[in-house]
Amino acid sequence: MPKKTQCPEFPYFGAIYPDACCIDGYLWDLDSCDSPGSNLLTSGGDDPCPFCNYDEAIARCADALWDDGEWTRKSADKEARRRIRAFQAKHR
Ligand SMILES: [Zn+2]
Numbered sequence: 001m002p003k004k005t006q007c008p009e010f011p012y013f014g015a016i017y018p019d020a021c022c023i024d025g026y027l028w029d030l031d032s033c034d035s036p037g038s039n040l041l042t043s044g045g046d047d048p049c050p051f052c053n054y055d056e057a058i059a060r061c062a063d064a065l066w067d068d069g070e071w072t073r074k075s076a077d078k079e080a081r082r083r084i085r086a087f088q089a090k091h092r
Pocket of ligand 1: 050
Protein backbone atom coordinates (compact mmCIF):
# COMPACT_ATOMS: atom_id res chain seq x y z
CA MET A 1 0.00 0.00 0.00
CA PRO A 2 1.67 3.25 -1.13
CA LYS A 3 2.06 5.81 1.61
CA LYS A 4 2.36 9.55 1.49
CA THR A 5 5.85 10.65 2.41
CA GLN A 6 7.03 13.56 4.51
CA CYS A 7 7.95 15.58 1.44
CA PRO A 8 6.46 19.06 1.12
CA GLU A 9 3.48 19.68 -1.12
CA PHE A 10 4.09 22.29 -3.82
CA PRO A 11 2.59 23.72 -7.01
CA TYR A 12 3.49 21.40 -9.87
CA PHE A 13 0.55 20.39 -12.03
CA GLY A 14 -0.35 23.89 -13.15
CA ALA A 15 -2.07 25.31 -10.07
CA ILE A 16 -0.76 28.33 -8.18
CA TYR A 17 -1.36 26.56 -4.86
CA PRO A 18 0.38 23.33 -3.81
CA ASP A 19 -1.26 20.68 -5.98
CA ALA A 20 1.37 17.96 -5.89
CA CYS A 21 2.08 15.39 -3.24
CA CYS A 22 4.73 12.73 -3.14
CA ILE A 23 3.80 9.08 -2.79
CA ASP A 24 6.62 6.56 -2.73
CA GLY A 25 8.96 8.96 -4.52
CA TYR A 26 6.60 10.01 -7.33
CA LEU A 27 4.39 13.06 -7.66
CA TRP A 28 0.61 12.83 -7.77
CA ASP A 29 -1.93 15.50 -8.64
CA LEU A 30 -3.93 16.40 -5.53
CA ASP A 31 -6.65 17.83 -7.77
CA SER A 32 -7.23 14.47 -9.38
CA CYS A 33 -9.07 13.17 -6.36
CA ASP A 34 -12.33 11.77 -7.74
CA SER A 35 -14.48 12.46 -4.71
CA PRO A 36 -14.09 14.98 -1.88
CA GLY A 37 -12.71 13.37 1.23
CA SER A 38 -11.31 10.33 -0.52
CA ASN A 39 -7.56 10.22 -0.90
CA LEU A 40 -7.58 8.20 -4.06
CA LEU A 41 -5.63 10.16 -6.65
CA THR A 42 -6.18 9.29 -10.28
CA SER A 43 -3.51 11.35 -12.02
CA GLY A 44 0.24 11.35 -11.55
CA GLY A 45 2.82 8.80 -10.55
CA ASP A 46 5.13 9.46 -13.48
CA ASP A 47 7.35 12.27 -12.28
CA PRO A 48 10.04 11.62 -9.67
CA CYS A 49 9.91 13.67 -6.49
CA PRO A 50 12.69 16.31 -6.38
CA PHE A 51 13.02 15.81 -2.63
CA CYS A 52 13.22 12.09 -1.88
CA ASN A 53 13.81 10.84 -5.44
CA TYR A 54 16.53 13.40 -6.09
CA ASP A 55 18.78 11.38 -8.40
CA GLU A 56 15.98 10.34 -10.69
CA ALA A 57 14.54 13.87 -10.76
CA ILE A 58 17.93 15.19 -11.85
CA ALA A 59 18.36 12.47 -14.47
CA ARG A 60 14.88 13.17 -15.85
CA CYS A 61 15.46 16.93 -15.93
CA ALA A 62 18.89 16.51 -17.58
CA ASP A 63 17.37 14.24 -20.26
CA ALA A 64 14.69 16.82 -21.00
CA LEU A 65 17.28 19.59 -21.33
CA TRP A 66 19.49 17.42 -23.52
CA ASP A 67 16.51 16.59 -25.73
CA ASP A 68 16.03 20.30 -26.30
CA GLY A 69 19.29 20.23 -28.18
CA GLU A 70 20.64 23.40 -26.63
CA TRP A 71 22.72 21.67 -23.99
CA THR A 72 25.62 19.28 -24.06
CA ARG A 73 25.24 16.16 -21.93
CA LYS A 74 27.58 17.63 -19.33
CA SER A 75 26.03 21.09 -19.17
CA ALA A 76 22.54 19.53 -19.08
CA ASP A 77 23.53 17.49 -16.01
CA LYS A 78 24.93 20.57 -14.33
CA GLU A 79 21.89 22.69 -15.15
CA ALA A 80 19.53 19.93 -13.95
CA ARG A 81 21.31 19.81 -10.59
CA ARG A 82 21.09 23.58 -10.30
CA ARG A 83 17.36 23.59 -11.11
CA ILE A 84 16.43 20.77 -8.73
CA ARG A 85 18.44 22.40 -5.92
CA ALA A 86 16.76 25.75 -6.57
CA PHE A 87 13.40 23.99 -6.56
CA GLN A 88 14.16 22.36 -3.20
CA ALA A 89 15.31 25.67 -1.71
CA LYS A 90 12.10 27.33 -2.84
CA HIS A 91 9.67 24.72 -1.53
CA ARG A 92 11.30 23.31 1.54
ZN1 LIG B 1 9.20 12.72 -2.10
